[in-house]
Amino acid sequence: MNQLASRRPISGVAVLDPFPAMGHVRAFLVVAEWLREIGFTPVFLVSIDFAGLIEKNGFEAYVVLPVLFRSDSQEIKEKGAIEVFLDSISGNRLKKQKEELWKQRTAYKKIVDEISPRFVLLDDHYSAKALFYQDLGLPTILVSTMTLPLHQKFLPPFQSTYIPSSSVLYGVKAYLAWCSVRLIRWKSRTITRLVCGGADQLRVLSTSFGTTEEVFDWNRCFGVGMKGLPILVTYPKTFGFREIEPPDHCYFLGKLPESRSSVEPLSNRLAAVVEQAKRKGMDIVYCSLGTVTFDEIPVCVRFFRRIFQVAASLPHAFFIVNIGKNVDVSLLKANQSNVAVFDSLPQQVLLTHVQLMINHGGINSIKECIAAEVPMLVYPLSLKWDQPGCGARVAYHKLGLRGNIRSDGVGSITKKVSKVLTDREYYVYRLREIKSEMDIVNCMEEKRLLDLLSTYSFNISIQPKMPSREAIQY
DSSP: OOOOOOOOOOOOOOEOOOOHHHHHHHHHHHHHHHHHHOOOOOOOOOOOOOHHHHHHHOOOOEEEEEESOOOOHHHHHHHHHHHHHHHTTTTTTHHHHHHHHHHHHHHHHHHHHHOOOOOEEEEEGGGGHHHHHHHHOOEEHHHHESSSBBOOOTTTOTTTOOOOOHHHHHHHHHHHHHHHHHHEEEEEEEHHHHHTTTOHHHHHHHHHHHHHHHGEEOOOOSSSSTTTOOOEEEEEESSSSHHHHHHHTEEOOOOOOOOOTHHHHHHOHHHHHHHHHHTTTTTEEEEEEOOOOOHHHHHHHHHHHOOOHHHHHTTTEEEEEOOOOSSGGTOOOOOOEEEESSOOOOHHHGGGOOSSSEEEEOOOHHHHHHHTTOOEEOOOOOSSSHHHHHHHHHTTTTSSOOTTTTOOOOOHHHHHHHHHHHHHHHHHHHHHHHHHHHHHHHHHHHHHHHHHHHHOOOOOOOOOOOOOOOOOOO
């Protein structure tokens, strides 16, 4: 760890800085593979939690503190609003933050001086960190591992389940959805700034690096962007809504995960379950709500219980349920003979054996299902992230069905599972069709991205830029 080979390809080093969460890191690993294929040496800056995974995949990792300092919301949650407010108006909080920022800068500069990277690929999840990298002299390309949160005319925010149409009613619904998201974000931002005595994290960053808050892009449905920077998007452009063309500064690296072989070994218990289901001629239904379930445990428990009831009414199907590490299996009462419960599974390998996946609308799971040509039944779990929008795109492209995890009852879920299994050939046909489309579009997008990396001057300067009238209107 932290040791670089002495010989470098002519293309040089590319730094990858993913947000410290498994889904983000997995998406960055795909980007790193592609960078290595075209001659770059990818080097990750990650927390200690992910260094082993990075090295296991054959890349070099430097251990850093990815988050420059605790987020305002996290600090308020831990200390309480009153303590944060008093600490802020006394000036102690700002002093501590600037001291921490300087320590981080020193640590990062040492790494940058050692490896001399050409540019950094920074997770859009904390895009304001681009100011930090610019201060270190590093050009920055943002990486969106979620569906794009940018505001575009007729595109609903990704927390919405709407599918674009030309109707006036849809236009009104989309407009109101954006108004709702903006109001919630404005309220949260205003309260946070008041509690922080006017010196929230973004203000600290902008003043520390001698710029203004005009560099930040709030015209989006999630997070804070940076104006003037290109965005590398880690899902296929074809997965979007055809009627809405993404902005020119977005570059899609739409590589799907490598197809896994159905002969790859499974654990003894999982292999026995799969073999038993196949021997009996049963359809295998795989259900997983992802790894980030800790904020929605009651919802997960209720849904898994419904899935077990669905299994009881569909004896011709075998349900393999991955409840993850956060759900207590004793709460689920799983005693059906056609259900097997696990807390961790090799998803990509398992997908080569199943006829249907019930998932939460995570973009990585969706890409893996497309790669393995597995139809989906999507039940978005988080209403804050892009899972509802991902579910809408699955339905839009007819890659499966979607439902409401909070309101769909056993009967509704059973009907949807039965429909996807009955019409499975059609959904597999659609999956193969969209994969063919992706191959064509991915080639064109990859060329655009290659042009960016090979001919772009990388003298990217983040300049304050007032939004145009078009940018602030719906």
